Amino acid sequence: xxxxxxxxxxxSIQQRNEYIEDRLKDGSPVVALTYDGGLLLLSARQTxxxxxxxxxxxxxxxxxxxxxxxxxxxxxxxxAHAEGFQRSPDDVSVQRLVSFRLxxxxxxxxxxxxxxxxxxxxxxxxxxxxxxxxxLMLLSYDGEFSTTPDHAVVAxxxxxxxxxxxxxxxETEAGTPTLEAGLRAALYAWGVGMKHLESEDRADADYSTxxxxxxxxxxxxxxxxxxxxxxxxxxxxxxxTRESRFRLLSDSELTQTTSRYL
Amino acid sequence: xxxxDTPGAGGFAxxxxxxxxxxxxxxxxxxxxxxxGTRVVDTHGTTVxxxxxxxxxxxxxxRRATAGYAVMYDxxxxxxALDEFTLISISGSFAxxxxxxxxxxHAFKYFERSQLQPMSQDGKLMELQRVIANNVPAxxxxxGAFIPVLSTYDRETNQxxxxxxxxxxxxxxxxxxxxxxxxxxxIKGAFEYILKTKGPFREMDRETALRETLTLLDIxxxxxxxxxxxxxxxxxxxYITADGIRDFSEAEIxxxxxx
Numbered sequence: 001x002x003x004x005x006x007x008x009x010x011x012s013i014q015q016r017n018e019y020i021e022d023r024l025k026d027g028s029p030v031v032a033l034t035y036d037g038g039l040l041l042l043s044a045r046q047t048x049x050x051x052x053x054x055x056x057x058x059x060x061x062x063x064x065x066x067x068x069x070x071x072x073x074x075x076x077x078x079x080a081h082a083e084g085f086q087r088s089p090d091d092v093s094v095q096r097l098v099s100f101r102l103x104x105x106x107x108x109x110x111x112x113x114x115x116x117x118x119x120x121x122x123x124x125x126x127x128x129x130x131x132x133x134x135x136l137m138l139l140s141y142d143g144e145f146s147t148t149p150d151h152a153v154v155a156x157x158x159x160x161x162x163x164x165x166x167x168x169x170x171e172t173e174a175g176t177p178t179l180e181a182g183l184r185a186a187l188y189a190w191g192v193g194m195k196h197l198e199s200e201d202r203a204d205a206d207y208s209t210x211x212x213x214x215x216x217x218x219x220x221x222x223x224x225x226x227x228x229x230x231x232x233x234x235x236x237x238x239x240x241t242r243e244s245r246f247r248l249l250s251d252s253e254l255t256q257t258t259s260r261y262l
Numbered sequence: 263x264x265x266x267d268t269p270g271a272g273g274f275a276x277x278x279x280x281x282x283x284x285x286x287x288x289x290x291x292x293x294x295x296x297x298x299g300t301r302v303v304d305t306h307g308t309t310v311x312x313x314x315x316x317x318x319x320x321x322x323x324x325r326r327a328t329a330g331y332a333v334m335y336d337x338x339x340x341x342x343a344l345d346e347f348t349l350i351s352i353s354g355s356f357a358x359x360x361x362x363x364x365x366x367x368h369a370f371k372y373f374e375r376s377q378l379q380p381m382s383q384d385g386k387l388m389e390l391q392r393v394i395a396n397n398v399p400a401x402x403x404x405x406g407a408f409i410p411v412l413s414t415y416d417r418e419t420n421q422x423x424x425x426x427x428x429x430x431x432x433x434x435x436x437x438x439x440x441x442x443x444x445x446x447x448x449i450k451g452a453f454e455y456i457l458k459t460k461g462p463f464r465e466m467d468r469e470t471a472l473r474e475t476l477t478l479l480d481i482x483x484x485x486x487x488x489x490x491x492x493x494x495x496x497x498x499x500x501y502i503t504a505d506g507i508r509d510f511s512e513a514e515i516x517x518x519x520x521x
Contacts, residue, residue: 049378052375052378053375054375055375074376077372077375077376078277078376081274081277081368081371081372081375082277082278084368085274085364085365085368241506241508242346242506243343243345243346243506243507244346
């Protein structure tokens with residue numbers, strides 16, 4: 001073992017964190033929130049798809065190394081389907097999946113100094129029978145997880161996440177938004193997070209909220225969409241006659257949201 | 263634990279390869295009271311019908327589940343959705359059928375979710391054939407045989423397709439109609455009579471096609487003890503179009519039955 005003393009252990013964890021955080025910091029943020037007809041996940045991407053269906057009422061998105069995201073995604077799908085088939089779809093819950101299956105496995109890899117750590121910060125969104133039973137779970141590269149109601153975000157830095165949450169909180173204070181309002185708030189929050197990530201790269205980053213004015217963020221989102229970034233949004237619908245509750249929103253459903261930035 | 267080493271290939275059954283499910287240990291309902299001297303008979307008889315109509319496909323089925331001469335249940339659901347555009351109508355062992363449907367639904371969804379593309383039409387048909395073929399030993403023992411009729415709407419060519427099967431998993435595509443169950447043999451001639459006198463089902467509108475199929479089901483109920491009539495509970499009736507699967511409403515079914 002390389003960790004001969006508490007100091008060595010500390011050092012190795014520190015280096016691991018730096019390595020992982022460095023790879024996470026460029027990730028395009030993801031926003032999850034409850035809207036009046038279900039749950040919404042939104043992000044923007046350049047090429048690779050980011051929002052995935054895991055099970056009947058469960059979806060997932062993450063930032064991180066694509067290969068790691070893919071491994072966790074497939075592992076989650078395996079666990080959910082095996083359980084759903086052998087017991088019942090109602091017994092597949094995000095709480096069981098994340099806290100008993102995924103988290104211990106990730107933690108084990110993270111704690112092994114010889115293993116390549118899982119570079120990932122993900123959101124699992126589970127739709128309940130009623131809005132108050134919706135559950136959003138964050139899962140991190142060290143196996144740490146947490147549950148949040150109403151909305152959740154992942155971004156490359158804690159500061160960017162804070163700023164995004166702040167905006168989402170003020171947007172959802174008035175009550176559960178409609179899909180249209182939810183999309184608008186989510187995309188705006190994405191812009192806030194992404195903008196901070198990019199400015200934090202600079203040496204003169206000032207960690208103020210100055211650049212968060214509607215004009216700045218709007219210009220920032222406009223610039224990215226102009227450069228070919230694609231807004232991707234997936235929903236789980238509570239009341240639908242369709243066989244699948246999950247679907248990715250089509251371009252035409254997103255136009256109303258994205259046209260503000262044309 | 264998580265299979266971090268194997269890349270997923272989309273095979274749902276592979277999930278259980280290392281730890282197979284022990285079916286013997288699953289609690290199954292006893293289909294008939296275990297009185298000494300009573301032969302345990304699997305629930306069997308039924309009539310399920312699938313026809314093409316102008317905009318897609320219609321599936322109807324009676325709702326009776328039997329074991330030998332006993333009526334077990336009068337509200338069985340024998341027309342089940344496998345995915346958004348595929349219905350399977352089941353005849354034979356009810357327990358086995360329900361389990362197979364559960365398996366196929368999971369297998370199709372598992373493939374689509376893990377591989378990020380839906381399983382092809384042919385892939386789905388092959389999966390069903392394999393399941394039926396794997397069930398041959400049970401069928402030969404006289405327990406757990408099941409024979410489905412599969413209806414699927416092909417969105418590539420915008421037309422419905424109907425397949426029926428033999429007990430070994432052989433698959434046959436039919437141009438007009440498919441039927442299975444103990445009540446299907448007695449009404450075979452009636453299908454042909456309708457085709458000759460009223461024209462093909464695939465040219466009928468939805469109301470007409472529903473009326474004809476429910477009439478056929480009614481005749482089957484008259485001629486076959488194991489097929490339930492519509493007096494106590496309405497038959498099951500669903501249709502598939504380019505928009506997916508829908509249930510016929512109670513009012514539509516009653517109207518088609520002339521009530």
